[in-house]
Amino acid sequence: MAKSDNQNDDKKRLPRKDLPPDARIETLAVREGLPPTQWGENSEALFLTSSFNHPDAATAAARFANEEEAFVYTRFTNPTTMMFERRLAALEGTEAAIATSSGMSAILLLVMGLLKSGDHIVCSQSVFGSTITLLQAQFGKFGVETTFVSQTDVGAWRSAVKPNTKLFFAETPSNPLTEVCDIAALAEIAHAAGALLAVDNCFCTPALQKPVDLGADLIIHSGTKYLDGQGRVLAGAICGPDAIVNGPLMTTLRGAGMTLAPFNAWVVLKGLETLSIRMAAQSANALQLAQWLEQQPQVDQVYYPGLPSHPQHALAMKQQNNCGGAVVSFTVKPAQGEVTVPAPAVLSDDAKRLRQAAFHVIDHTKLCSITSNLGDTKTLITHPSSTSHGRLSEDQRLAAGITQGMIRVAVGLEHIDDLTADLARGLDTLNA
Numbered sequence: 001m002a003k004s005d006n007q008n009d010d011k012k013r014l015p016r017k018d019l020p021p022d023a024r025i026e027t028l029a030v031r032e033g034l035p036p037t038q039w040g041e042n043s044e045a046l047f048l049t050s051s052f053n054h055p056d057a058a059t060a061a062a063r064f065a066n067e068e069e070a071f072v073y074t075r076f077t078n079p080t081t082m083m084f085e086r087r088l089a090a091l092e093g094t095e096a097a098i099a100t101s102s103g104m105s106a107i108l109l110l111v112m113g114l115l116k117s118g119d120h121i122v123c124s125q126s127v128f129g130s131t132i133t134l135l136q137a138q139f140g141k142f143g144v145e146t147t148f149v150s151q152t153d154v155g156a157w158r159s160a161v162k163p164n165t166k167l168f169f170a171e172t173p174s175n176p177l178t179e180v181c182d183i184a185a186l187a188e189i190a191h192a193a194g195a196l197l198a199v200d201n202c203f204c205t206p207a208l209q210k211p212v213d214l215g216a217d218l219i220i221h222s223g224t225k226y227l228d229g230q231g232r233v234l235a236g237a238i239c240g241p242d243a244i245v246n247g248p249l250m251t252t253l254r255g256a257g258m259t260l261a262p263f264n265a266w267v268v269l270k271g272l273e274t275l276s277i278r279m280a281a282q283s284a285n286a287l288q289l290a291q292w293l294e295q296q297p298q299v300d301q302v303y304y305p306g307l308p309s310h311p312q313h314a315l316a317m318k319q320q321n322n323c324g325g326a327v328v329s330f331t332v333k334p335a336q337g338e339v340t341v342p343a344p345a346v347l348s349d350d351a352k353r354l355r356q357a358a359f360h361v362i363d364h365t366k367l368c369s370i371t372s373n374l375g376d377t378k379t380l381i382t383h384p385s386s387t388s389h390g391r392l393s394e395d396q397r398l399a400a401g402i403t404q405g406m407i408r409v410a411v412g413l414e415h416i417d418d419l420t421a422d423l424a425r426g427l428d429t430l431n432a
C-alpha cells in the first residue's frame with residue numbers, strides 16, 4: 001500500500017487528524033495518529049487482525065494497485081502500526097516512518113532496502129555490538145562492505161569514503177561509551193560523497209535530539225528502548241523522507257516481512273505519550289548519578305555527555321537539547337588479589353582484575369536490574385564486555401574503548417539517593 005502524504009497526488013487518501021500545524025512535540029506525542037473509528041474511542045484502538053476486508057472486488061483491485069490508500073494486510077500496514085509510524089515521524093520531524101519488529105530489523109531493512117552487492121558503508125566503530133555483527137558478518141556475505149571508523153574523528157569518516165559509498169551510519173551518543181559524533185559534519189561529508197546519513201537515535205530519542213534538523217537523512221530506532229519506556233516489547237522504526245520510507249523501504253518490508261506486530265505497535269504508540277517527561281526525569285537522575293560517580297575513589301572514569309569532563313560535552317549540549325541523556329557508563333579500578341570470577345582465557349591478568357571489580361559492583365546491587373536492555377523506568381545495570389558486546393573479540397572491544405572494567409547504567413525513575421546507595425554497596429567494599 002502506498003502511504004504517501006503528497007497532497008498533489010489524486011489517489012484516495014486515508015484521513016489525517018486535524019491538528020494545529022505548529023503543534024509542539026508534547027502535543028504530537030499524545031495526539032498524532034489516525035482519527036478515531038466510528039465508535040469515538042479516546043485511547044487509540046488496537047487492531048488485532050491479519051487482513052482487512054474490501055467492499056467489493058473492484059475496490060480490492062484498486063487497493064492492490066495502489067490507486068486507493070487502504071489497509072490490506074498487516075505484514076505491510078495496519079491502523080495501529082500506522083498511528084505509531086505517524087506519531088514517531090511527527091516527533092522526529094520527518095515526512096514518514098516505517099515500523100519494524102525490532103531495532104535490529106530496522107537496520108536490516110535499511111541496508112537490505114537501500115544497498116546492493118558492491119556498495120560500501122562507513123560506520124562508527126562504537127555502534128551497538130549487534131549492528132557491527134550485522135553489517136560485517138551478515139551483509140559482508142552478500143557483498144556489502146563496511147569500513148568502521150572512529151566515532152569522533154570527522155577526518156576518519158572523510159578518508160573512509162570510496163566511490164561506491166552509499167551510506168554513513170552513526171549512533172550518538174554511542175553505546176556504552178556515550179561518545180558523541182557531530183551529526184552536521186557527518187551529513188556534509190556523506191552528502192558530498194553522494195551518500196545518505198542514517199543516525200541511530202535510540203539513546204536520545206526526538207525528545208532530546210532531532211538528527212534531521214542537523215542534516216541526517218534517516219533516523220533509526222530501537223523502539224524497545226525509550227519509545228516503549230517500560231521494557232515490555234521489542235520494536236523498531238526508520239524515519240525519513242516519504243520517497244525512501246514508502247518507496248524502497250516499504251517495498252522491502254512488504255516482501256521480507258520484518259513487520260512490527262500490532263500489539264507491540266500499540267504499546268510503543270502509548271509509550272510515546274510520556275516520552276518527553278520520562279526523558280527529562282531520567283536524564284536529571286542520570287546527571288546526578290554521573291556527578292556522584294565522579295566523586296567515588298574506586299571509579300576510574302565516568303562517561304556521560306552531560307559532564308563538563310566528557311570530551312564532547314559542548315557538542316552534546318548543542319546537539320542534544322542541552323541534556324546528557326539517561327545512560328551513564330563508568331569504569332572501576334582493578335580488583336586486588338586472586339581473580340575468582342569466570343573470565344575467558346584470552347584476557348590478560350589486568351583485564352581479568354577489571355572484570356572482577358566490575359562483577360563485584362554489579363553483584364552487590366539490590367535495586368538495579370542486571371540486564372542488557374536500556375530505556376526502562378527501572379534502572380538497569382550491564383557489563384557490556386560480557387553481554388551486549390560479548391560477541392565481539394577483545395581487540396574489537398578495546399578498539400571501541402570498552403574495557404572489562406566498564407559498567408553501563410541505564411538510569412530509571414527511582415529516587416537518586418536509592419540509586420547511589422545501591423551502587424555504593426559494591427563500590428565501598430571493592431578493595432576492602
Ligand SMILES: Cc1ncc(COP(=O)(O)O)c(C=O)c1O
Nearest residue numbers: 102103104128175202222224235
Ligand atoms: C543503540 C541501539 N541500537 C539498536 C539496538 C537494537 O535494538 P533491538 O534490541 O530492538 O533489536 C540496540 C539494542 O540494545 C541499541 O542499543
